[in-house]
Amino acid sequence: MIDIRNVSKSYNKGQIKAVDDLTLTVRPGEIFGFLGPNGAGKTTTIKLIVGLLKPDAGTIAVAGWDTQSEPLRAKAVTTYVPDTPAIYERLTGLEYLNFIGDVYGVPKKARLERIEKWLDIFELASAVSSPIQSYSHGMKQKIVLIAALLPGPKVMVLDEPMVGLDARAAHHMKEMMREHCDAGGTLFFSTHIMEVAEKLCDRIGIIHKGRLIACGTMEELQTRNREEQSLESIFLELTDK
């Protein structure tokens, strides 16, 4: 569903290589966890997938659509949650959700059903008619998540989605992620929380200094290193270079 081939991205006229010849495939129905130390290239990779950045080299396809030559088709099946919820603060929650519904072309019936469902789950029903600028950080994160779920996307790309969520919301979020992938969707997310990645992800990739240094299921990662190791130990060992 997400096919990244030999992608590179650098900043400052090539002085800083943020992503270096990355090749990675995320399959339909898979939750893929993307780990790495600060500055390893996680957010850059995510921004390349959703089209916020242009790769210097290589190709990325989402649901078979090349993100450079067919960007609208790729975007139509993808939604994205950034690491900081910078959204239209002057709109109310409902106006923002309607905006997303309008641009993704979500029919009224589906829109109403999904909004009701997710507002209820994320306990945001009482705030949806208020301006987003009156929301707390966690509430903003929730409304962005609901907006990402609203179009019923095939692919969801989330950058550190747990940050700012309370325990209940984080629990619902994990359930949502599983539900989405059980229905055939694909989910690519970055996180620093090892426990979440260990328990939730079907496969995990670890990026370090722009290069993918490990990729596989939890068992495969353990086999490649020493048996019975926790993800945290594997991560620390691999990135301690």
Next chain:
Amino acid sequence: MKKFLLLVRTGLRVNFSLSLLKPKYLFRNKKDLWMVPLIGLGLVGLIPVMFFYVRLVVRMYGWLSPLGQQAALLTFALLMGQFLVLVFGFYYVISAFYFSRDLEILVPLPLAPSQVLMSKFTVILVNEYLTVSPIVLPVLVTYGVLSRGGGVYWTRALLTYLLLPVIPLAVVSILVVGLMRLVNFGRKKDALILAGSLFLMTLAIGGQFMLNRSVGAAPDRAAAIRFLSAPDGLVQQIGSKFPPSIWASKALAWGPSGSGPLNALFSIGASLLLFAGLFLAARRFFYRGLIGLGEQTARRRTLSRVRLERGVGSGSRPVRAIFRRELLIMNRTPIFLLNGVLSVILIPILFVVMWNTGKRASDAAALMALVRSADATIAVIAAALFMTISGSLNGTSSSTFSREGGQFWMSKVIPVSPADQVRGKFLHSYAIALLGIAASALVVLLVFHLNLAVALAAVALSMAASFVLTAVGMIIDLARPLLNWTNPQKAIKQNFNVLLAIFADFGVLFLLYLAVRFLGRLGWTGWRTPAALFVLLAALSAAVFKALKAFAARRYRDIEV
């Protein structure tokens, strides 16, 4: 002091994006070279304006000097400059002091409130020199040349220029700091900005009214003899509502002896006093008014199923969605609202005030004479120019991408083509231009009693001209959108693109002026010239809009966030 200077330096760098002004950065990428002819075209468009301004000053000097009243020119220019600072300073002061996001970084630092506030004041002060320069500098220089001012004049002129914005800006700052401490609106900060701005706009219009009355009202014979016989009669008459402008002009005009030095002392003394007052107000009240201001609360109310159903839209309407987003965000952000929507209504209102209060010798009267001209060419073009300037000479189109700021990522990830996004944005900017055209059309019809056919032709012509100018403004903003602002003020009022677009607008209007002259030389009169202009503008509209869409397709792909 060291911390204060550091804060000022950082503030200047952030506010004016100084690095962008250096040629090596400005033209680091060859793609920025398109700005050179654009700035050139704008400057060429401005040359006639400055030329006429200086010529007017020279002519007025010629009229006033035999009466010994030439210093009134200085008073008028200084008063206008200080008045501008007073009115526009309010936006800068309130948004920089209370609503800029860097406060979240600065407040927890070990800095005194006065250091933070005074550094911000200094940054705004520097900004205000740009505002007053086009009005004040030509008069100071022309006066100095004509009066053969010596070293004393030029030294005092420099000092006067440097001190000019201090008094009005300090007055506004003290008012704002006091007001925020007293009321700390907190949840009503938008309402405060709107109310304060409207108050100052009313003050501006009222000031214009008073200024026109004091300059234009015919005095009775005795009063006329009285103020013409005193060397400072006209100075006192013009500056009576704002004495600092009298002190500054007397300091300049009354040479090294007599009341010159005394008035210079008054001017410096008042500036220092107000500066000290602001320092004390900053120490005592700044943080008390600031803390808690960022908190936003709203009444939480769960929507009923029926209301939710009513509130939820349907279908795929990307252009409408983009248009609606632009409309809601602009109307709910006070700085955007004031600089976009309200400014297009303000120009016609100011003309009405000038027409009603002046002695029919003002710009409004000059326009009036043109629009009532028997020659249809002149009447239509003059009315259309007025409508176009009212509708398009604002920052709406030239800040349309910059206003998205840090939220531009959403425009990049949504499945809406750049062409459709540009259509939605264009419709919004053009709707605001149409509002200005409608307001000024009402003015020419109801106040200037223009012939309906002429007014309708002028509306058609200004709609075509505004179409071009809106698209040009959008192209300029799209070429280098300012997306990393922390204060909405920067996106529209302090956005270099807005200035560039105004240059470009003047350039386009200048080219149209040349076209009219060319047609006049060919012997074209009556309705033929406006008709030809309309065809030209319609063709230009189609070409520029096509270029905008093509440019958007490239820029949306290239802009990285």
